[in-house]
Amino acid sequence: MNITIENIILIGSILLLISIIAGKTSYRFGIPTLLLFLSIGMLAGSDGIGGIYFDNPQIAQFIGVVSLNFILFSGGLDTSWQSVKPVLKEGIALSTAGVLLTAVGLGYFVYLITDFSLYESLLLGAIVSSTDAAAVFSILRGKNLALKKNLRPTLELESGSNDPMAYVLTIAFLSLVQQPEKSVFSIIPLFLLQMVIGGIAGFLFGRLSKTVINKIKLDFEGLYPVLTIALMFITFSATDALGGNGFLAIYISSVYLGNQNLIHKKTIMKMFDGLAWLMQIVLFLTLGLLVFPSQIVPFIGVGLLISIFLILIARPLAVFISLVPFKMKLRRRFYISWVGLRGAVPIVFATYPLLAGIEKANIIFNIVFFVSLTSVLIQGSTLSLVARWLNVGLPEKIKPMSPTDELLEEHPKTIMKEVVVKENSAVAGMKIVDLNFPKNAIIAMIEREGNYLTPNGSTELQTNDKLVVLTDKATVLNEVYTSLKID
Secondary structure, three states: OEOOOOOHHHHHHHHHHHHHHHHHHHHHHOOOHHHHHHHHHHHHEOOOOOOEEOOOHHHHHHHHHHHHHHHHHHHHHOOOHHHHHHHHHHHHHHHHHHHHHHHHHHHHHHHHHOOOOHHHHHHHHHHOOOOOHHHHHHHHHHOOOOEOOOHHHHHHHHHHHOHHHHHHHHHHHHHHHHOOOOOHHHHHHHHHHHHHHHHHHHHHHHHHHHHHHHHOOOOOOOHHHHHHHHHHHHHHHHHHHOOOOHHHHHHHHHHHHHOOOOOOHHHHHHHHHHHHHHHHHHHHHHHHHHOOHHHHHHHHHHHHHHHHHHHHHHHHHHHHHHOOOOOOOHHHHHHHHHOOOOOHHHHHHOHHHHHHOOOOHHHHHHHHHHHHHHHHHHOHHHHHHHHHHOOOEOOHHHOOOOHHHHHHHOOOOOEEEEEEOOOOOOOOOOEHHHOOOOOOEEEEEEEEOOEEEOOOOOOEOOOOOEEEEEEOOOOHHHHHHHHOOOO
């Protein structure tokens, strides 16, 4: 079946519905949801029962890039800076040195067991060198897996920030395959330029986005997520135009925004959470359609060898070497090694050699697809089991929840305090979003002239307003008084 304008909506909606229903029951059998999305795409493809013919790497790459924007941005919004800050150095080490060591180690192994040139082998290693943000966010948060000693923020920080490194290495080694006379050292300026510009642009666009969201006055609450989407794409495309890494800029910008006071922040975060799931489904379905399973069969043997080497040797060695400067128990290092999930990102990166038209592009794509498939199947389905084996998981009943999660889930607070905005108060006329209110306290209600209002970030305080403040700790009240300019 060919995809046409007439039937694309029907086909897409049916595949989307099947994926959602299949995902609802997948964890009962210990199967990662993303693997089901990928499998449904393969079954619907030309080699499957659906018979849909799709062989356009350019469209798949475009869908992949757009989807990764949403996935990374949503993951960044939900990342608590307080949880990430203690593991920032470890996360950066894993997302830079860890990715480089994985790419080089796996690339050299591919060079030894195949007829690939050294640069072609390193290109394949670079493509599968990063852990997949979609897979890690989906599986860790979908299973609500609680881990000890900052393991979860370390893994999420690594997966959210290491795609830029893998992207730069992929583009760099692809250029070396196309121009083998170039020196490998010629890629260093490209790497530095991409990462430095991407990091700076991400922070600056994050601050600019906060100002725009809080200062612009939109008539409808539903427009604020739309505005945020526009700012997200501007961040990515402008950074890319400047020569920086757009994926890095997106992640840094979203982490910054997720830890700031924003107007209608709850609406924005819930909208992006849903969009991230939609993009994961669309991305995996598209990549499933793109692959021809019959073309993978000849490479199962070499693909299995590469997968085993990656899972058991290349990834663990890279993790252990990257974390040498840090104090961390051995079993935690082993678990970080195991959560080296490959998913959609390597498959998206594998479309770059296809579009470049290099000689072994199809072979690289099929091997990468097989490696990603086995990684999600083997590692993704055993995360909870390995966590128990290594004793790095927390019991179900004491799973911690971040302040952001608590606020979003509207957990009851234990302390209520009424605060009156007095005459000549410095906060009269200020918007709630500008108060720098503590994270684990909320203004649940405002009594104004006998009426009760449910406030949001854009609500302006007025003289004689009676604020009903809820918090979970008495000590936070001092921060509340400071933000309200009360002595």
